[in-house]
Amino acid sequence: MIAEMNGIAAHAGSPFTPGYGRAPLVFGGHEDELDELTRVFQTLDFGENHSVLISGLRGAGKTSMLMMLQDAARREGWLVISDDASAGLMDRVMETTIPAMLDTLEPATRTRLSSLGIWQINAQLEYVDRHRQTKPLLRRDLIALSEHIGPDAGILITIDEVSSGKIRLRELSRFALEVSHALQAGANVMIVFAGIKIDLDALLEQEHTTFLRRSRQLDFRRLTPGETRHVLDESIRIGGRRIEHDALNQLISVSQGYPYLIQLAGDYAWRNNPRSAVIDQAAADVAHEKAITAVQRRVISRVYQDLSEKDREFVQAMAQDSGRSKISDIVKRMDVSAQYVQVYKKRLIDTGYVRSDGHGYVAFSLPYLGEYIRSMNDEPAAVDDGWDAFPPPPSV
Structure with a gap:
């Protein structure tokens, strides 16, 4: 929403979305892939897009991509099942998500579905319970829903935060098996998994995931400088303000193409003086300091803690x-x-935190990870908090 404030067009709030689970106002990178996937919702011409794997480091835009796909699918009348890969996924989808979805369908569709003997629906056409004459299976639900919502729509399933824990992978494998049976029966389903590449690779090694090995794969890394400029400049323009040339260049440099950091730096710059029509150099300077400190505390420190002992030794040597x-x-x-180092090089490249940088070289792909590691070896500066003038009295 644009409102007039002090004679300038002002956004009702910041157009940047650094909070988790909020889609960006301007999506940067992967526009071609996004367009191709959303066309499936219009045409049902799936091609290779029945199953999609989205990999990338934390904050690279994977969850935002899932949200964009969900919104596009709903606009075309598709049913959307959205969840994460935490324990109990199958039960949540079958016992909560699908029943809630049934209550949103047209009465005629609910009547047809109730005649299948899979779900109990009362006289008011509201979901009551699941019939137990046959063993409840996700494949039955998906096939029934796909057949009865009509030929012009389908079902989008998005599963975020894929984990390589053994128990989680077993459940995801069973989930994938049910979806594959629904696909074989002709159900119009697109399933999208998102996670770090090393975890998605572990999923592909499980039983019953053969069809996922033929998935469309998208790898989310850093945006280019041009893409970064577009996201920052266009978000600010849509928000009703403009940014000075040098200030914009500084935000581009600060963010290093890392999607989460782009949103974070843009948000700090926007909020520095929100009543001004122009984001100036002073705002960019504030954003520079705040954004790097915040990303190191919120993301990079956690990434480092998640690394194994040997992974840490590798990145410490790099730093x-x-x-x-x-x-x-x-x-x-x-x-x-050298053979030992190559094992950990591959592991870290698969996590997305490190990249090859020419023959025989590697570099950090997660901005400021090297700086964070080096800072841990710095002695903290002495802080005068004023208490030296008030020493504790001796105990009585």
């Missing part, structure tokens, strides 16, 4: 260099074999 690191130097610093 001794201000730019890219030579693999042979990492071998010397870790005092291990």
